[in-house]
Amino acid sequence: MQQLTDLKAILHSKRANIYYLEYCRVLQKDGRVLYLAESKNENNYWNIPIANTTVIILGIGTSITQAAMRMLATAGVLVGFSGSGATPLFMGSEIEWLTPQSEYRPTEYMQGWMGFWFDEQKRLYAAKQFQYARIDFIRKVWAKDKDLKEYGFCIDDDDIALAIKGFCQKIVEVKRVGDLLLAEAQTTKQLYKVAITRCGQKSFIRDPQEGDLANDFLNHGNYLAYGLAATTLWVLGISHSFAVMHGKTRRGALVFDVADLVKDAVVLPYAFICAKEKMTQQEFRQYLLQKMTEHQCLDFMFDQVKLQACKTFDKTAGEI
Structure with missing residues (x-):
């Protein structure tokens, strides 16, 4: 025992x-x-x-x-x-x-998070850092994963490189969180087009209620990512209420911010690939969990949340 x-x-x-x-x-x-x-x-x-x-x-x-x-x-x-x-x-x-009831969790991360959260510009800065990390993770995963390369997800392809480069430029320029959310949504749509091209899903429209395999797998994979994000925040003692991008009053708020770190890199391409191969829900789940483990998604979430919580900011929201 x-x-x-x-x-x-x-x-x-x-x-x-x-x-x-x-x-x-x-x-x-x-x-x-x-x-x-x-x-x-x-x-x-x-x-x-x-x-x-x-x-x-x-x-x-x-x-x-x-x-x-x-x-x-x-x-x-x-x-x-x-x-x-x-x-x-x-x-x-x-x-x-x-969540397990325990108050014996770290305090420094929640305290660090609250140290910047009430300043709108610092929240925007943290949100931008999450988006840069998200892009870096896409580059890292898509550059080395053999399965993705086999299906044509090559990080140097023109359409992929253009989508990522355009998002990076928008991150620099945006002045409000709302504009950052819009830029993020536009980039995800571009990545959907990439996946549609590689996997032959020309009739695909992103609709969580549609019921086709690609949409079902995206829903399924996203909720697995939400589980990892919720785990990360609970372990670090940070409340899900203190989002830097998604609505502050939205249920789950910060969970969605953290889950977005890995969704485009891991969930999106594998959802389309598994739909192309007509996998079952169970086969997709096992395959995606294997990929999340292989690419250390949970480790990555922990590292990024801890990094933002422990940053020190000056009065203009830049790092010291």
């Missing part, structure tokens, strides 16, 4: 597992968290290595016991309830995350 003191031994940024479960019961048995899938002839139990897990998403037909929740909280695992394929139930916009 694993000791309770060992459950947080693995840093959240280094944990390997995210679980999405359907039609099963999550329970505690013999000091372990298991999920039970019932069949006509037998019941099958599978172990969840909670010390090496960041997020558990409970989909259709699931239940969880109080004892299991207690162990998951002890291990610092986030738990969310969703609809089928990790599509959320709550207000159709986001998963309602249940």
Whole structure:
């Protein structure tokens, strides 16, 4: 039996597992968290290595016991309830995350975040830094990933280079967060066109309610990214309320800012590739989680949030 003191031994940024479960019961048995899938002839139990897990998403037909929740909280695992394929139930916009109750988390990151957050220009500066980091991550992932190259996602191609260069120029020029959001949305549309060209999805229109494979996989992948972002913020003790780009009163706010660091680089291209290959939701989920691990998405989120929280600003919102 694993000791309770060992459950947080693995840093959240280094944990390997995210679980999405359907039609099963999550329970505690013999000091372990298991999920039970019932069949006509037998019941099958599978172990969840909670010390090496960041997020558990409970989909259709699931239940969880109080004892299991207690162990998951002890291990610092986030738990969310969703609809089928990790599509959320709550207000159709986001998963309602249940965060382990613990006040023994770092204080310096929240204090650092609040040190700049109330200044509009400093928030804009932080938002711009997130966008530069987002671009660097696209360049890094698309330059080295063999699967992306196989499907024609080459970072030096003219349409990709033009989209990234144009976004960089806009980041420098914008004076308001609203303008930065607009520039970001325009760039993502350009990257959609890149993916459409490479994967032959000429009829694609981004609509979360459309129901085609590409849109479903984008929805699914985005919510996995939201799970990583929520984990990052909870571990660092930073409230999701203090966004630098998305609306300050929007549910999840800062979660969306942090998730955007990896969505274009990882979720977007693989959603189109997996749609082209007509993968199932489960196959896509396993493939994308493997890629998120391979490209150290969670590590990247931690590094970028900590970097912005620990910056020192002068009166004009520039770094000292």
